Amino acid sequence: MIRPAPRRGRDETPHWMAARTGRLLLPYCEHCRRFEWPARPTCAACAAPLVWRECAGTGTLLTWSVVHRAASPDWSGETPYVVAMIELDEGARLMSNVVECEPAQLACGQRVRARFVETTDPELGLVVFAPDPAR
């Protein structure tokens, strides 16, 4: 299945455009030295304009759920699939999927690495994660 695309024209659009080219970009405040996610044009703490900074794409699995009953017919052919919260090494937290895994083998705190998937919008991609074989 091709993923449903996020809407265009959102604060996060550069993130999804980068994901289409295999890069994980998040908005970053160079003054406060922290990422803002969900995205904003300016830092919520100091109001400085944010810049899009590339992340390493590595992080840890905070938690996950194995979906057996899909929320919509689009997803019903994909069950069981894993939805997850990932904490990037840079500190931001993303909702995503864990792919290329055996769900029974997952563990909180496990290392994961970004993968990139296409969406129904040819210019927008999504960041998903797989268990990190290097660790």
Add this chain to the structure above:
Amino acid sequence: MMDVAIAGIGELPQGRLEGLTPMMLHERLARLALADAGLTLADVDAILTLSPRADPYLMHATALAEYLRIRPPIAFTMEVGGAAPAAMVDHARMLVQTGAARTVLVVAADMPLSVVSRNAYVQTLAEVGPVHPDLERPFGPSVPSMFGMVARRYMHCYGATDEDLAAVALHDRRAAASHPNAHFRAPLDLAQYRASRWIAEPLRLLDCSPVSDGGGAVVVTSLKRARDCARAPVKVLGAGFAMGHMHLSAAQSLTTFQAGAALDRALAMAGATREDIDVALVYDCFSIALLINVEDLGFAPKGEAGRAFRDGHFARDGRLPVNTHGGLLSHGYPGRAASFGNLVEAVVQVRGEARDRQVDDARIALVHGMGGLFATHGVLLVGKP
């Protein structure tokens, strides 16, 4: 300041309500609550509603007033998710105390089972409910899977097990067994719980509240006037609210939320303490929600609510009876009107009319509601005047 009370309540069986429309259901509940108080639609000068998923309106309260052929000066539709009962009754309190209204009809009903269909309702929740349309929806989460992620993290942090989740489902079912309006009353045991299918691991079917038709209504007026009404008045003692986030991916913690902050504010308004609470009706759209919410409210240390449920501390004859009506898990989950059952049960308990569910000498009852993924919390305290 003027004291305010709930003078009447209305509730019908939760479950599949064939042959009704959402507007008809609102009218039935409204008339039940008004008749309970000894009042009529002509007395209503303010009406507060929620826009049902099964019958969405831009200005639902106004549409309902038109349907009822009344023209109250105030007809407001509110939007606070599952925290609605506390917010609506507290808003009614303010309307009465300021003199803006004398008789406030608070009514909420939805028919996601008969009118929308269970599948369509579940899909709607996942697409326009508490799930972010861009940051979360493209990854295919169902609402149960969002609660499932909270449950997994909770189990990881506190060493909780499926027995702790099951303890909630079994507790609620025992409580609902004798409730004439409960959606599910058949006995339930651990083996049946474990045999129920996965919906979103670690949550099984019996960790999830059913989709029900139903709702409830209350009539709010001054305590002085309520004393002249047909039934014993139940005083509005205090209310408190708190929010932490809107979307789960933006929550500061995945295991501790804001119910306790809402209760602190309600207790401050009521001039009461946690020890004064005789019965607590706590929002439990999923089993994990009841574990976390009773802990966050301060009724069990973090990670220990499951054991407390198993040991009977929250049973009708325990140290703090919780969800004596069966909670959302067994009494029912009527869509947008979810947790009106908590509000109605609180009034029934304080009146002493809960029959074999009755808590001895219930003087103060807590109603907790939660909107979204533990996002917003409303607590209402009601009690004997």
